[in-house]
Amino acid sequence: MSHLVRMSFADPSTPQKVLRDISLGVDLTTVPFIGTASDAGLAFDFTFPEPAVKDSVGPLPLALDMWSPTNAFDTSPLRQGCECYTCKNHHRAYLQHLLNAKEMLAWTLLQIHNHHVMDQFFAAARRSISDGTFSQNVDTFERTYASEFPEQTGQGPRVRGYQAKSEYGTPKRNPKVYGRLDDHAEKLMEAESGVATPDTGADGLQAHGFARKSQ
Template sequence: MTTSAMDQSSSSPAMSFTVLASTAPVLAPRVGKLAIAGRKTIATPHHVPLTSRGTVPHVAHDVMRQHTEINSLYAGLEDFIARKQPPVYNTPAADHESPLKKFICVPEDMPLILGPRRFPPIPCPPANTSSSIALLTSTGFTQLDAHDYVQAVQKLRPDIAVGMVDLANKQPGSKRRARMVDRTHAWNRDALEQLYGPSVAEEKKAKSAYFAPILPLDNAQQSLYLDDLESEFRWDISGLALYQSASLGFVPESLADLPRLLFSEPETPHTILRDISLGADLLTTPLLGVSSDAGIAMDFVFPVPDVLQDGSAKPRPLGTDMWKSDHAVDTSSLGEGCTCYACKNYHRAYVHHLLVAKEMTAWAILQIHNFHVMDAFFAGVRESIQRGTFEQDVRMFNCVYTSAMPESTGEGPRLRGYQLPANGPNQPRRMPKAYGLLDGAAQKFAASQSEVATPDAGADELEEQGFAEKA
């Protein structure tokens, strides 16, 4: 067992990360504890719930506090800066409070992570520049200047701020990769200087911990950037933000004691286990929300219980499609043996009915259940790592469960704006015109009215005919 913590002489805020169990400094699963002064402690590995404009989709704040175990949130700045004068910047807050938390009504003791963009981000047709990145707000595309992002961190005071990174929408070429490294290096150098630099007065230094981004490139292409993180910025950064699991192998040993936030889009729990085995501490799991939107109730357990470890049985599904008519009269819970709020109070027949009726409560119930399954999954992962049986438990999990999530047979809820593809100029409309559906009925009504003869109409017609004959 190894233990590490941030140097208390660092200029970063009062945040510490302790490794409780690990077999190697890098490229190995590990259990840790992320502690921020005055905030809930996060046990790692763990997932970071994603928000839409500061709210977990389908889950109201009171439901989140009472019926889930959510203990951290991620928010993107592009959700709050649609207007020229964003109201989030005018939120009154005390010196020890975060204006962003006040604006989205999040408890002050809940760790909040802020990044420039929501995740997963919608690709933007406008290109990034040497001083800004392209965003998609609720009013259209815009550019976020690197200096403006630093000012937003200073004003909104999140617990953790993720550094701005230059990411390409498609596979970058050699010149584009060089620009990605140069821009990201310059943005983070300037941000650290403005937030924690020696020229900044002690009382004006940022209260947010800073996670430096690691580009999704190979080690040779970003070696200069990694060298600077080690030599110049080591005592100013509190963690690392990575955008592909392969980058976990490029983390140098001198930075191995920092927490690693992996912005990942796993398609199955198997992918999550692979990322954890490479040393990821915090992970984003859009899979959870995608499953709830599709009407899928997750149903998997890690480590696999002894009663399910039967090699002769066919692989078990990772979830249940609640759209299927088989559940119309099924009064069992969403998950076998599940103890979440949704399974204690509702059954499959009710959820199936709500889905068919397009009632939004259906997705709220599924979201609560899926959060419970994911929380229990990560709790089992931590216990497995501490016991030293993680590799064997992963192999058994891969044998017992199928390699893909079940496909949905129904339609999800109405898509939110950021879930739709970003159309460039001269692109067709995202949604058809609703009033166009009435064109046929309007034409039939006009035709029926024209066939009804009235005295006045008949007189006018005869008068016109007589005038034509005289002419």
């Protein structure tokens, strides 16, 4: 059965763990951290096995925090040399503005960029396997980049559908907005309690003095 495609439904949280799965023989795998990172306002900033230009000492971050104030006036793309739609048409300052304005476009553009980076990552991994240098390249990648993504510093996108149940007893990510009208609804009900409405029955009309029930 060695010719069959081997798919993993594991939950890798970093590209390093994806590389580990590949080294164990996995052909297809899920990549849930793309959506998680995009929701956190993180833009992927890694290439396999290492960046073309390494201009810092120590492990490089796997992603850029677009909530960081340093991006407020930065007109450079999310990642230098990236050919994705987001990097070719927008800059870091615009992305941060969208995040601060809670515009869904911010997370959409981040998803486009992050998916493109992962596409390039997998393409490079396939070339590395064909060239017979995969193990060495994995070691290089692990030495070059941090082992975890940066911590989330900003709020994620608004959760659609407040009826969605929380998992394992955890609270919902965002509180319901319509709850702010509860006090107004109560006041309206109190006001309407003294007014006859079209669906008020005979007893109600009599109680309000509009009619008297006949025997």
